[in-house]
Amino acid sequence: MVSLILVLCLILLLFETQSSLLDSKLIAFLGVLIAINAGLRFLENALPGPAGVSPIFFLIILTGYFFGSRIGFLMGAMTMFVSGLITGGVGPWLPGQMITAGWLGQSSALLKPLVQGLKWQHKTEEIIALSIFGAIWGILYGVIMNLWFWPFLGTTPGQTWLQSAGLMESIGRYSAYYIATSLVWDITRSIGNILIIGFLSRPMLRIFERFEKRFSFIIVET
């Protein structure tokens, strides 16, 4: 039932966000960007770096940060969907992945007002803010992704989900489960995100700025 609700929420979110896609420029732009990100998911095997370091999060964060929450959500959710299709990885985990990656992109848009308010654009502080955001999401992604699994499989007393348990107790139980199963992996991902955002976000943002200008032609129907 939880999975069904999750799928319905995803459908609802996609139905809403696609209203921003009603334009040939954006469809082409986002389609190609998603293909690049899905490609990077494969490239991560060919590139050097410790396990868990993945370049796909950085592109989702930057897209959400630069183009706003709707595009960020679509970028995250669709990257997961397309790479799932390509690898034959369509399964019960996919809606969870799509929503979580979507949230990652969507929430990146929240950084924009902060950076603009503090006049950090084109400064080192902007990169630092993005890196910290990436580090937090490295862990948060694991925390949220484990959630859909947890009531179903966390069968361990002390770590299991109990319907009768209160909020604090549930959080305590979940933390035990999380630390036991995923923390180490997620910390590597966080460090990876900091490194990749640190090295790549400045030139990437410059590319986005350039392409935003080029893509801003207006079609007039006559």
Add this chain to the structure above:
Amino acid sequence: MTVSATWLIWISTSLILLLSTRNPIYILLTLTSLFLLGGKISLKKEQPNWTKQNLRFLITTIILSTLVNILFAHTGQTLLFILPENWPLIGGSITLESLVYGAVNGLVIGALYLVFNILNLVLSVKQITRLIPNAFRPISIMITISLTFFPSIQRRAREIREAQMIRGNKMKGVSDWLPIIIPLIVTSLENAFMLSESLTARGFYSKSSTNISNLNLIALVFAVFAVFAGWIFRLYNYPVVISVILYSLGIISIIFIFIIAGKQVNVTHYHQEVWHPRDIIFVGLSFIIAGAMIGLIRTDCLSSFIYSPYPNLSFPEISVFGFILSAVPGIPLIFISHD
């Protein structure tokens, strides 16, 4: 069975079965029928290693799940050995019951994975993309663009990587990614630019043709909320009737909204899927089986579906109905031999 919708119905029936039983004998039987089905399809698709790969995955899942459960769950009566209490998280008694529970969990996860793996095996990417409803036209176009561009992007990534290596890039750290990723993105976005121009030139400017009305969106919010409310009522033990009404209302509205939103879009389909009589028979049969299964579970006629090794390990109960239903995921075996 070449129609993608029949496989969607197959996966739904299989999932209902797998998610409602914890009886290891039934799950093993289901796994056997899934392996037989997958094995046959993989031979047709010329993937001879499919069975071996999935068997390996299943065994790994069972071992991992068992290990996690015996190390973290210390309940159960039959003691195997004891780990020192002062070891954090894993210290305590290791019991036979938690071992069995972990293994059963592993079996269920393995079977779920297998079901989806068969779906991925049998349906092409094109067929899966076509399953996206018309109401999501902009998204499905975007997905098609991504899938079409993917091979060329991969090829370009390989070329850039090789070019960089010739120029002496040793590819040792994350900073070495920069000369690969940036050219890849710039050249690919150039392609996107050309694509968007040619889309516009060919009259694809969808603002007027696929305007998603706010009314549909509001209706969809209410429909999803109805399903959610039905679930909450069920959690708090309100009469089942309320939940059933809310579920049906929600689901029917969602289907209705999709039909209306889909009608607002003009789509041309090439290579339509053809329904054969055997597809129709399979769909009818699946509906009867799924209905019977839900009915039997709801009226507690399938008590053997429920099994727990806690607190004392016992042999799982078996019934004829249970046996028959466990073989249901293998039904396509009869039909695919005629394809």
